[in-house]
Amino acid sequence: MHEDDHDCSPSCGAALAFAADGGPPETPHxxxxxxxxxxxxxxxxxxxxxxxxxxxxxxxxxxxxxxxxxxxxxxxxxxxxxxxxxxxAIPEGSTATGDPAFPGRDVSRRDNTSDERAYREGERDPSAGMKFSDDRFSTPFxxxxxxxxxxxxxxxxxxxxxxxxDADATAATKRFDTPVEGFDGKVAETRGHAxxxxxxxxxxxxxxxxxxxxxxxxxxxxxxxxxxxxxxxxxxxxxxxxxxxxxxxxxxxxxxxxxxxxxxxxxxxxxxxxxxxxxxxxxxxxxxxxxxxxxxxxxxxxxxxxxxxxxxxxxxxxxxxxxxxxxxxxxxxxxxxxxxxxxxxxxxxxxxxxxxxxxxxxxxxxxxxxxxxxxxxxxxxx
Structure with missing residues (x-):
């Protein structure tokens, strides 16, 4: 196997109090x-x-x-x-039912952007009589x-x-020619895997x-x-x-x-x-x-x-x-x-x-x- 003696950080939100006592676990390499x-x-x-x-x-x-x-x-x-x-959402350790969410990944919720109510209340007009429903995520997906x-x-x-x-490939920056609206303003740049x-x-x-x-x-x-x-x-x-x-x-x-x-x-x-x-x-x-x-x-x-x-x-x-x-x-x-x-x-x-x-x-x-x-x-x- 390819050996590596460098430090690393736990992934998948592992730093979020995984130890039974709520403290950080020991992390031998x-x-x-x-x-x-x-x-x-x-x-x-x-x-x-x-x-x-x-x-x-x-x-x-x-x-x-x-x-x-x-x-x-x-x-x-x-x-x-x-x-x-x-x-x-399922609170940790509860008996509620719903979507499983690993720590750091909240449950996602969607909402309509078009539906019968929007047409009925004049927010949208039919196209030659045709109506459409549509939706998007209202929380991070x-x-x-x-x-x-x-x-x-x-x-x-x-x-x-x-x-x-190289691990730096996980944080490659990309700039987009056309910014689009995001949760916190216009998004013109993101990090991702090269x-x-x-x-x-x-x-x-x-x-x-x-x-x-x-x-x-x-x-x-x-x-x-x-x-x-x-x-x-x-x-x-x-x-x-x-x-x-x-x-x-x-x-x-x-x-x-x-x-x-x-x-x-x-x-x-x-x-x-x-x-x-x-x-x-x-x-x-x-x-x-x-x-x-x-x-x-x-x-x-x-x-x-x-x-x-x-x-x-x-x-x-x-x-x-x-x-x-x-x-x-x-x-x-x-x-x-x-x-x-x-x-x-x-x-x-x-x-x-x-x-x-x-x-x-x-x-x-x-x-x-x-x-x-x-x-x-x-x-x-x-």
Whole structure:
């Protein structure tokens, strides 16, 4: 792996009181933790910005299609995995229902700019009798505030992003010829990613064989379908779940891990805390397993894929797998998936493989993009 001894700052709002006592966590340098683990730098050329999406070609799309067609032309179910945007905010630790918001990303709310009231009250005139409704966001719309794919440059440590791009590429300034009105006046200049943005992943798209590992159902340390807050998912949990489901995680698969956490955000009886969600736990074996299988993309139904803070060898780390997966392997992460409906269907017919397609919104220079993945899954038809 490419070593780096420079200082870094936690990403994703990690400085926002993640420690249980409300104080800042200890921050040993993650470079030491990840030293010696695999990376994919230069594997697809020194200018590559697509990472493991390079693994998805015609054969991988065909494998997904075969999975979808395994029950025949008349036995295909369709699922979308994107969360609805309700605009409802959930106070941390409460049992309110609404949109999950990671610290630093407020819930987004939209409002109408045109509707029947506007025509009725004379604010707008019909065009040859035709009327139209329209809307816009009235609060900041955080691109990673709902179901989304992380750009490969979204998280890093030291002075380098995925594939050796300079970390200063995350703060490249662009001036626009025509200013437009923003929340705080005219916007004529912004900062964004010159490299490793979401745009190359949007260009590539995702299409391949997806596999769901429903750890929440098979580990059985919460209720029937959800892991408790604070639960950590190990490599052994993934392998045990795959065995219980009778499914194999093959090379170049798209792996989805279900914790049940997003179900808490839609359940008025369940408390939810974004910084204490269940999620993957770092281990060298997990990183090597993901690398050895050339997992093409990784998604989960929580806000960060992994546990936000993790105790490893007596030290506290913040999102270490983001460093291992995004920065080192170039592995796109898809967060805040809605997996409950898909999981229920998989449980009913015992089929946990499918065709998965997805693409984030193509937003130039962005650190992530909202997405609504589509699954086509075979069913036994009963």
């Amino acid at each position: 993650v470079a030491t933790l990840l030293d010696g683990l695999p990376d994919n730098w230069d594997r697809w050329g020194d200018d590559d910005e697509r990472g493991t999406l390079n693994l998805l070609g015609s054969a991988e799309a065909a494998a997904g299609m075969r999975a979808a067609l395994a029950g025949g032309d008349d036995a295909i179910e369709r699922f979308t995995l994107g969360l609805p945007l309700t605009g409802e 955080y691109l990673q505030g709902t179901t989304h794919m992380d750009a490969l440059g979204h998280a890093w440590y030291g002075d380098y992003l995925y594939n050796g791009f 490299n490793a943005s979401i745009a190359p992943l949007a260009d590539a798209g995702v299409a391949g064989r997806g596999v769901l590992l429903d750890v929440a159902r098979h580990r059985d340390d919460g209720d029937d379908t959800r892991l408790p807050m604070g639960a950590e998912i190990t490599l052994d949990d993934l392998q045990t779940t795959a065995d219980a489901q009778g499914v194999t995680v093959a090379e170049r698969d798209i792996l989805l891990v279900r914790t049940g956490s997003m179900g808490h955000t839609r359940d008025p009886e369940a408390a939810w805390n974004p910084t204490d969600e269940p999620g993957l736990a770092f281990s060298e074996e997990l990183v090597e397993w993901v690398h050895d299988r050339d997992i093409a993309a990784l998604g989960a139904d929580n806000v960060a894929i992994e546990r936000v803070t993790q105790r490893i060898d007596g030290e506290t780390y913040v999102l270490p797998l983001h460093g291992a997966f995004l920065r080192n392997l170039g592995l796109p992460l898809v967060e805040m998936l809605w997996l409950d409906d898909l999981a229920a269907a998989c449980t009913e017919d015992g089929i946990y493989e499918f065709l998965l397609t997805a693409a984030p919104l193509h937003i130039q220079r962005a650190t992530g993009g909202p997405t609504n993945p589509v699954v086509l899954k075979a069913t036994d038809g009963d």
